Amino acid sequence: xxxxxxxxxxxxxxxxxxxxxxxxxxxxxxxxxxxxxxxxxxxxxxxxxxxxxxxxxxxxxxxxxxxxxxxxxxxxxxxxxxxxxxxxxxxxxx
Amino acid sequence: xxxxxxxxxxxxxxxxxxxxxxxxxxxxxxxxxxxxxxxxxxxxxxxxxxxxxxxxxxxxxxxxxxxxxxxxxxxxxxxxxxxxxxxxxxxxxxxxxxxxxxxxxxxxxxxxxxxxxxxxxxxxxxxxxxxxxxxxxxxxxxxxxxxxxxxxxxxxxxxxxxxxxxxxxxxxxxxxxxxxxxxxxxxxxxxxxxxxxxxxxxxxxxxxxxxxxxxxxxxxxxxxxxxxxxxxxxxxxxxxxxxxxxxxxxxxxxxxxxxxxxxxxxxxxxxxxxxxxxxxxxxxxxxxxxxxxxxxxxxxxxxxxxxxxxxxxxxxxx
Amino acid sequence: xxxxxxxxxxxxxxxxxxxxxxxxxxxxxxxxxxxxxxxxxxxxxxxxxxxxxxxxxxxxxxxxxxxxxxxxxxxxxxxxxxxxxxxxxxxxxxxxxxxxxxxxxxxxxxxxxxxxxxxxxxxxxxxxxxxxxxxxxxxxxxxxxxxxxxxxxxxxxxxxxxxxxxxxxxxxxxxxxxxxxxxxxxxxxxxxxxxxxxxxxxxxxxxxxxxxxxxxxxxxxxxxxxxxxxxxxxxxxxxxxxxxxxxxxxx
Numbered sequence: 269x270x271x272x273x274x275x276x277x278x279x280x281x282x283x284x285x286x287x288x289x290x291x292x293x294x295x296x297x298x299x300x301x302x303x304x305x306x307x308x309x310x311x312x313x314x315x316x317x318x319x320x321x322x323x324x325x326x327x328x329x330x331x332x333x334x335x336x337x338x339x340x341x342x343x344x345x346x347x348x349x350x351x352x353x354x355x356x357x358x359x360x361x362x
Numbered sequence: 363x364x365x366x367x368x369x370x371x372x373x374x375x376x377x378x379x380x381x382x383x384x385x386x387x388x389x390x391x392x393x394x395x396x397x398x399x400x401x402x403x404x405x406x407x408x409x410x411x412x413x414x415x416x417x418x419x420x421x422x423x424x425x426x427x428x429x430x431x432x433x434x435x436x437x438x439x440x441x442x443x444x445x446x447x448x449x450x451x452x453x454x455x456x457x458x459x460x461x462x463x464x465x466x467x468x469x470x471x472x473x474x475x476x477x478x479x480x481x482x483x484x485x486x487x488x489x490x491x492x493x494x495x496x497x498x499x500x501x502x503x504x505x506x507x508x509x510x511x512x513x514x515x516x517x518x519x520x521x522x523x524x525x526x527x528x529x530x531x532x533x534x535x536x537x538x539x540x541x542x543x544x545x546x547x548x549x550x551x552x553x554x555x556x557x558x559x560x561x562x563x564x565x566x567x568x569x570x571x572x573x574x575x576x577x578x579x580x581x582x583x584x585x586x587x588x589x590x591x592x593x594x595x596x597x598x599x600x601x602x603x604x605x606x607x608x609x610x611x612x613x614x615x616x617x618x619x620x621x622x623x624x625x626x627x628x629x630x631x632x633x634x635x636x637x638x639x640x641x642x643x644x645x646x647x648x649x650x651x652x653x654x655x656x657x658x659x660x661x662x663x664x665x666x667x668x669x670x671x672x673x674x675x676x677x678x679x680x
Numbered sequence: 681x682x683x684x685x686x687x688x689x690x691x692x693x694x695x696x697x698x699x700x701x702x703x704x705x706x707x708x709x710x711x712x713x714x715x716x717x718x719x720x721x722x723x724x725x726x727x728x729x730x731x732x733x734x735x736x737x738x739x740x741x742x743x744x745x746x747x748x749x750x751x752x753x754x755x756x757x758x759x760x761x762x763x764x765x766x767x768x769x770x771x772x773x774x775x776x777x778x779x780x781x782x783x784x785x786x787x788x789x790x791x792x793x794x795x796x797x798x799x800x801x802x803x804x805x806x807x808x809x810x811x812x813x814x815x816x817x818x819x820x821x822x823x824x825x826x827x828x829x830x831x832x833x834x835x836x837x838x839x840x841x842x843x844x845x846x847x848x849x850x851x852x853x854x855x856x857x858x859x860x861x862x863x864x865x866x867x868x869x870x871x872x873x874x875x876x877x878x879x880x881x882x883x884x885x886x887x888x889x890x891x892x893x894x895x896x897x898x899x900x901x902x903x904x905x906x907x908x909x910x911x912x913x914x915x916x917x918x919x920x921x922x923x924x925x926x927x928x929x930x931x
Contacts, residue, residue: 271665272459273713275452292518293449294715295458297664297826298671304819305715308722309442313522332389414709414717421705425922425931426749427735430705431728437708438721445714483922483931533931540929649710657712659837660773663830670829 275324276302278309280316288320296321368392379579384510387453395579398572399509400454401470402581404461407447408472412465412646414440416480417489425483432529433486439526443519450511466651468638475558477640484537484544484551490530492552492559492597498527499593500563503583531600538604545606552601553609560624561632563590569629594622683741686799688761688858689868690741691751692904693794694734695762698752700783701727702919707770719819723780726812733805753923757916758906761856765848767903767912771841774827774834778841781820785881786852788813789874798866821885828889835890842886843894850899852878859904 273295279288291310296302302321310316330338346352355362363371372392378385385391414437421437424430448458464470475493480486501523504516537548564570564586576582584592598615601608612625634640704724711717735748765783770776791813794806827838853871855863862868886893902908922931 271662272457273661273665275449292446292515293452294445295713296715297661298668300822301664301668301715301826304822305719307815308719309445309715312438312442312718312722329388332386411709411714418709421708422702422918423921425753425926427728427732427752429931431725431732434705434708434721434725434728438718438725441709441714441717441721445718448714536931540931541926543926544929653710653712656710657716657773659831659833660712660716660827663834664826665830666834667826667830 273297276306276321277324277327278302278306279320279322280306280310281318282315283317288318291315293324299323376578379508383508384513385508386510394575396454398575398579398581399512400451400456402576403447403451403454403509403512403515404456404464405471405473407444407451407461408465408470409476410440410444410447412472412476412650413493414444415646415649416476416478416642417486419480420483420486423483424486429486429533436490436526436529439522442522443515446515446518447512450509450515453511462650462654466647466654468647471636473562474632474635474640475562476646477635477643478554478558479642481554482547482551484534484547485555487530487533487537487548488551488555490526490528491534491600492530492555493562494523494527494530495597496559496562496593498523499589499596504581506580506583508580534604534606538606548604549606552606556609557627557631558635560590560593560627561635563587563593565629565632591621594624598622685858685861686867687738687741688856689862690734690738690802692761692856692858693790694731694738694751695760696766696783696787697727697734698731699760699762699915700766700779701725701731702915703766703768703770703779704776707776712773720776723816723819726809726816730805730809730812733808737801737805749923753920757908757912760903760906760908760912760916762903762908763848763851764900764903764909765845765851767909767915768845768848769911772837774838774841775845777820777823777827778838778845780816781824781885782845782849782882783852784813784817784820785878785885786849786874788817789877790869790871793869793874797868802867824885824891825889828886828891838889839891842891846894846896847898847900849878849882851901851903854901854904856904 274297275293276296277293278291280291281288291306294302294305294309296305299321302323303319306319306321311319371390375385375390375392375395385395417433417437417440421430421433424433448461451461452458461470465472475496480489498520501516501520505513505520507513507516534548534551537544567573567585567587570586573582573585577585594613598608598613610625612623614623615621616623635643701724704720704727708717708721708724711720731752732748735751738751739746739748763783765779768775768779788810791806791810794802795810797803797806824838827834829835853875855871859868859871863870883893900909
């Protein structure tokens with residue numbers, strides 16, 4: 269067991285018009301095999317029309333311990349949302 | 363980190379779970395939470411892939427092409443479920459190979475039910491009906507468990523598994539509507555699989571060591587005994603529809619409690635199988651070890667090939 | 681039976697799928713990784729599905745009121761028409777992949793021709809199967825390359841399988857009386873016509889995989905006329921076990 273198959277992340281588009289969504293992971297020796305394995309593992313009940321695979325190590329993730337500075341500053345920017353603005357009820361379709 | 367800081371983090375962590383928040387892999391978590399989850403998720407994954415063996419035993423002998431296809435698809439699903447669960451476990455910082463190592467060395471456990479032999483075609487029916495039935499009762503609450511990757515894997519597993527139990531019950535139904543010989547085959551399978559199925563819910567609450575902590579982390583929503591009762595309540599009427607008899611003279615509907623009463627479980631047998639002395643423990647582990655070791659040259663070849671291709675690509679680019 | 685030749689012809693096609701599907705079914709749970717287990721089971725399921733379509737069609741042609749399962753399970757060994765290649769055992773993963781690859785290349789060429797058949801039902805089955813088999817060939821040829829150009833050990837193992845199974849490739853192009861008659865009726869495929877393309881494809885992939893193409897010209901045949909290898913009896917004992925032990929029952 270010197271050199272195990274690396275882990276890949278699988279993203280599947282369930283039908284045209286929708287985005288690719290993370291479906292899960294699997295092991296494969298190379299990209300081609302990762303695609304084939306993804307097809308056999310994650311779309312055997314017709315779950316998809318398109319597959320992306322990316323080796324897990326290539327994903328850069330944010331660190332939850334920094335969630336405060338990363339995400340909380342966005343919470344009080346209420347003026348980004350339509351409900352922030354007061355308009356009379358007579359104004360329709362806005 | 364000081365002890366006080368850890369205590370504080372732990373308190374915040376427990377509060378998050380109590381608020382029904384999900385825990386994701388990179389979140390801070392108590393070491394015990396990580397370890398418990400690795401143990402439970404991998405045990406679950408091992409059960410799926412060891413569980414392929416008793417049913418795989420009948421793929422080549424399935425009595426019709428329709429049954430053969432359904433059984434193949436079911437055993438394949440179990441491989442898929444094992445895969446999803448290993449992947450969920452890997453997010454906790456342990457590799458699939460390490461988990462296999464624990465299984466192969468006997469350090470990790472898997473569901474004892476798979477240490478019983480499959481002797482007739484009716485066993486395919488009984489396993490689908492009873493074993494998958496019990497598994498579903500155990501698994502549905504896990505779709506809501508606190509650890510995100512485990513919960514997501516379980517949602518997928520439960521969705522796919524819904525055909526497994528129906529597949530098994532249909533086999534039983536066909537046998538019970540068939541000849542006397544077929545009906546006897548169905549009864550015999552029920553006789554052999556009933557008690558081991560009840561044991562799938564684990565020791566009684568009084569004996570169970572993990573229950574309280576597991577409840578808090580939503581690895582469990584109900585106790586072993588509650589789940590077992592639920593299983594008996596839902597299965598007894600299904601046996602009546604089949605017209606076969608559950609092998610328990612004490613089984614009887616209790617008007618006062620609204621539940622079925624049932625006889626005592628042979629816990630000596632349970633512990634014997636858990637400790638590795640069931641009818642097929644040795645064969646099951648051997649099959650897994652052989653598959654893994656026998657496949658090493660294949661896995662190595664694929665890696666070597668991938669590396670060569672990578673070098674070629676780099677050489678071309680430069 | 682009015683259409684006995686067509687019936688025999690269909691069995692000649694379908695038995696290959698049945699027997700190979702059966703062989704692959706033995707592997708479920710015993711593969712080198714979970715991913716390969718799942719992939720190989722998918723191939724097995726495709727083949728069993730094709731088998732059922734062919735047998736259902738054949739059963740409809742018979743005036744004896746038989747079913748797909750009667751055809752699948754209740755014949756004598758001599759009545760199975762599959763090529764010898766597909767009944768060869770799963771000696772190791774190299775054999776599994778070489779057997780698959782040798783068969784897939786033929787199977788795909790064959791189905792593409794069958795799509796032109798004058799028989800609508802066969803065309804419909806071929807149209808569906810051709811996509812499945814296109815994927816099978818992609819899968820098996822990728823693996824031939826990985827094993828051939830992988831490690832020294834894998835190279836040697838897969839070369840051994842290539843050398844051993846090579847002698848069963850020529851039979852793929854042997855035409856039985858039913859094959860010839862159906863070809864003359866515009867229903868069947870001219871197998872001899874596929875041979876050159878077959879060996880070209882095989883040679884290309886084997887070369888890419890750094891494997892040697894065997895130069896032996898001694899081939900084995902017989903399966904298509906019902907004369908099988910010693911492996912077949914054991915395969916059938918498993919396959920037919922239930923139907924033989926408990927005759928005339930529904931499952």
